[in-house]
Amino acid sequence: MAGLDDVFGDLFSGVDAVALFSPSGSYYERFTDLEDEDDDFELLVVGTENDVGADTFVELPLEFDNISDRIRFGLEGALDQDIIDDGDTLACATSVFSDDIDTVSRVRADADSRTGIYDLFARSRADPEVVKSVLELAIELGQKGQKGKPVGALFVVGDAGKVMNKSRPLSYNPFEKSHVHVGDPIVDVMLKEFSRLDGAFVISDAGKIVSAYRYLEPSAEGVDIPKGLGARHMAGGAITRDTNAIAIVLSESDGLVRAFKAGEIILEVDPEAY
Amino acid sequence: MDWQTLIDEPAVIATAVLILGVVIGYLVGRLNEELLTASGVPEAVEGTPFERTAQSLGTSTVEIVARLSAWFIYGIAVLTAIHIAQLLDTDAFWLRVTEFIPQVFVAVLVMIVGFIVADKSELVVSEYLRSVKLPEVAVIPKVVKYTVLYVALIIALGQIGVHILALLILLAVYAAGVVVVGTYAFQDFLVSSAAGIYLLLNQPYGIGDRVRVGDQTGIVQEVDLFVTKIEDDSEEYIVPNRKVFEDGIVRIRE
Structure with missing residues (x-):
């Protein structure tokens, strides 16, 4: 040989x-x-x-x-x-x-x-641990869905102050005056239930869930994401260009989890493969 | 010789007491071992140096404690037998011994428990501090360990009647020193965390609000127990919550 x-x-x-x-x-x-x-x-x-x-x-x-x-x-x-x-x-x-x-x-x-x-992990505003937990959460949500049905979700992580100023509430914020952080086991269940709500989750640098039900209104100029992705991805991509946040998006239609930073797709993972 | 005289013979009674003592001692030892095992002591002491030393000697902490209680009862049985058989007939000696033996037993027990608690707290503290990557921090678990050992030693010595006043004074000085230095060093933290609790519970301002604290103006990015992070276009201010209360906070609305 x-x-x-x-x-x-x-x-x-x-x-x-x-x-x-x-x-x-x-x-x-x-x-x-x-x-x-x-x-x-x-x-x-x-x-x-x-x-x-x-x-x-x-x-x-x-x-x-x-x-x-x-x-x-x-x-x-x-x-x-x-x-x-x-x-x-x-x-x-x-x-x-x-x-x-x-x-x-x-x-x-x-x-x-x-x-x-x-x-995406080491140089984001948010702590690497927080990015990791949110990504794991999105993957888990993609695997199980909500009561067996596929769901979509949009998490905006980091730079929460700016994100809050570039978005508006769609309804009452269920996380108002609460102090829950991603990574706590109970929170995963909460977020799964709340994933039925429309709009984005806003998560701070340290992992505090600031708000759900947010309508993001960044300017979408110059955002280059593949054609065919919907409004959720466009909103997620655009907010990362306007702020220092990153966005982790679970697609409802194809079930993939994508991460955006500075307006670009950085990562694409298939939850079913994990 | 009939039964009555046989039973009245001191040597016979003494032997009976001795046998009874051995049986009870053995049973108590076994019972203790079962009880300690059932209550999860082996898991609790796992990994402590005391347990490891015991293991290397071919025994375990539970076994040592169980044996100790058994030997305690053997000792009492032997002494009682000696008394009944009137081998040593001195009441004063007898009195001293009956008082002293339980105290020694408790003292030894206290030292064993002290060693285990000290080792265990050293482990817990060092585990807690593991994320702190500073070599000097390794001294803190040691301090905790020897403090616990010191307290155990004082209790044990107190049990067997050694004068421990000087040691107690030393402990009091040490404790007072820790408390005084601790409160002085952490007073800012204590004040800040008191303010932080109010801020977290009542949320007079939240993430995303534009505020002014003292000279600093910006958007709130994070509120935690000790600090509030405020950011403007180029700078991020980390303001202690104490300062938020002293200067007051201005919410800016456009």
Whole structure:
């Protein structure tokens, strides 16, 4: 099988860094031993949790099912933390079919073509934890719907003061004088029930649910979202261009969860895939 | 020799007492072990250094406490037997011993509980502080641990009649110091949080309102227990809630 080694060896020969996605402890140690012998490459670990106690670690906000999203997030995180440089070649080892690492992909880090998927979490006004909880909530809502029927929802996260000034109430705010934060287990149930209401949820930087039932009225000039998406997506996209908020939208028609920042779609996930 | 004389023989009674003591002691030990296990003590003490030491010696905290109660009863039985058999006939000695044994028992128990509570509180506090990534913070769990141990030691020593006045004074000075320094250091926080409770309950202003506090004008972005975050076009002011009350707040309506 020496021939195969030669051919597949091209995948990882001369890489500047090796990125391990959620490796097991023993797997990681084999790499650290290798790194000690010759330090030609950088070793970094990407995952939802730093189980192996790696020195260079990029945290994934959720276990992306889509491999390219997963790798792109890891790459942009590593670029952002200056672990790797623009133009570096990486060997990304990740798992596709089993829980263990079974796939190696050779990727070139390109700072120009970044999608901002890392910025969505790490560089938003809202806390990364809050963005993560809202995204998880939207995904869960997309999976289960409201009493079995598909629902749509629009969450505007962060910069709540400005968002409130660029929107108006459609009816009485059920969250008036309440102090509930996303991430509390009881709140998920509340938000699911309230998802029947029309309008947007407004959530503050620290995760406080400021209001439901908001009609967003940003100017929609220059918002570029794919044609065919409805008013909910347009409103969500437009408010992120006018303010520093991000919008997480669950589509009622196709059931996908999309995240907007600065007027652009950053992330698209299918709740059914989780 | 008939039964009556046999029963009157002190040595026989003493032996009976001894056997009874062993049986009761064993039963109490087992009962204690069952009770402690049923009430979830093994889970509560899991991971504390005391438990780990006990484990490495091939035993456990529950077993130690249960054995202790058993040995306590064995001890009483042996002493009673000795008394009945009149091997040692000194009333003064007897009096001292009966008073002293329970106290020693309680003192040992207090020390064991003290060790476990100290270890456990150290664990809880360090777990709570884990998100604080500051090396110096590691000293706080240790302080908590040794404070609990110190209090346990004072109680235990008090039990067996050692003079503990000096230790008590030291504890009082220490506690007063903590309270005084604590209130002085946290007075701003206390005042701010009192104001914050009012702001959160009554919401005189909410997120999105345009307000002026002192010289700062802007849109309210966040209100929490201690601070209010106000933002204008380029600057974000983080105003302590104390200041909101001192300066008053102006809501601006266009």
